Amino acid sequence: MSIQSCSKDDAAAGPQPNSNTNTEENNNTGTDSGTEDDDGSITIYKVEGDKIVKEKDYKVTGKLLEFQKDTKKHQEIWNLVKRIIPANYRSRMSEFVIFAGEKDGTAGYVVERTRDLSKWQMGIAIDFAYQGGFNTRGELAYTIVHEFGHIITLDKVQVDSSVSQGGCKSFFTGEGCSRDNSNINKLYQNHWADIWEEFRKVNNENDAQKFYDKYKERYVTQYASTNPGEDIAEVFAMFVTTANGVHGNSRAEQKIQQMYDNPEMINLRNYIRGNIAKSSRSFLPAPGSWKNANTFGNKDKMHCGRHNKH
Template sequence: MRNIKRIIIPVLIVLSIFAVNVSCSNDEEIVLNPTEASGETPDSDGDSGTTAEGSEGEITLYKVTGNEISKIQDYKVTGKDLEYQKDVAKHKEIWSLVKKIVPVEQLKKMSEFLIYNGEVTGSAGFVIEIKRDLSDWRMGIAINYAYEGGFNARGELAYTIIHEFGHVLTLNDTQLDAAVTQESCKNYFPGEGCAFEKSYINELHSKFWNDIWSEYQDAKKDESAQQKFYEKYKERYVTQYASTNPGEDIAEVFATFTTLKEKPEGKTIAEKKILLMYNREELVNFRDHIRKNLALRKKGDAVTFELPKPGTWKQANSFGNPHKTKCRRH
């Protein structure tokens, strides 16, 4: 979320050479645990050592157990990336912020956590499904951008984590059926699977995208058309970036829902999208958890933590790639 593009990193497993490479070139690739791909067994402390070269800035991969992390592997790196790799205290500081934001019950959907250098891809964070059934996910955070201007400067890192986990929250196996193809799907199909009728993203799509879907499909052809589409329908979106596709829309709605101090009145479609989340008790509880743990300001309280004001994060006034569904790098 930023001048940093928010695009997601899938991992391409090249089994013939037992190497793990990260790429967005093939939307059908599914991530495997590097130890599963290579056949290596981690040491007793969970560290399998330095075993692979990353293609897009990978530094250190961790296993998530409960709300704690243990090293799976260090990637072969040099120079500045080696400095980042050795600075484990920063890895833990980033993870501590993830733990503050994501309740332990929700963390069960995430079994891997990657520290990487975002300069290679221009990204600050990503999530990608590890298992085809969407029950297990990896989150990556770019360490260089996490500390740009100081740790979590202007709340950008916290917002990144909220947005990225918004994808996990709305695209996991409780929300989509990965076994149903697009041709057989009777509800919205975001790319990872067919949305269940009462899923968050299907409700968003059926109420606020379905009537303009044909126009949106035409607008995906180039950025000029995207811009015209957004200008025509901007009151429907919490940010310009949200108009990229419904997947980015719902992640942005979730982040805005969390960031806004007061419940909106529902005067615009963008506000009505936020109110959809207020209708779900579990999402309100998630919001309350985040705001309590980050000690965000309530009416009359002093500021103890900062998040970007709605619509002010660095990538808010840009477009993502509308054609990418299973590739959500940001």
């Protein structure tokens, strides 16, 4: 089983005409639990500066109730979010959700909370966050970096939500029309436009596997081939978590180089790596470990793909 990582509504991180599911990492155990919404939601918090303030506890039972009561774990997850996302970017988050991802394989997600894409909700799966111990092998940190990658490539700075798909002359995300000079539009124009019609014919897992096998040289992970939104989030995550720079000229490495050519992305990378390096604990995954095909396999521990209900 693998895990999915994208924005909470799948269209937000990918092309509207093609509703692919996402895949990301693997590791999972069953839970005897339920919620009033039956999607694993446990507790929702409002983000107020550096703090999270409880807004609502969902009606849950079984293991989910145990997770709900363990607010120290909620805070520990949030503390790691704060170490990774700088305060001026964290101000774009209005809500933070603790949920259980076992049912649909979701590790995390983000979803826009305002029409103009200025505010976002982030959700983190507490069961995956503590599987094998807190942030085992840096997987939680990677999930947070990936989700943050969605926010900084899909927010109002990068995407104009007032432009419809019919009026969009650049890459259209689920949230709106990407701006001409946006990171996601550059990635689409340089690395997706020439294979877009072929990609749109992907209708099932077998098609997706064939598509990836044919174009794997273009992707930093198999999960990145899900759609442009997941691609750029994976590129950002690999850019941040991998220690060394680009040493080749594959399509995948060209995408990483696009990050190195962007001063904002370099500053974010330096902040995340420098802030985490202040601790004696290892918060990031080992370089290269996220390229393992078993990690980005056939299912989804999504950083997205959940329906917007809050």
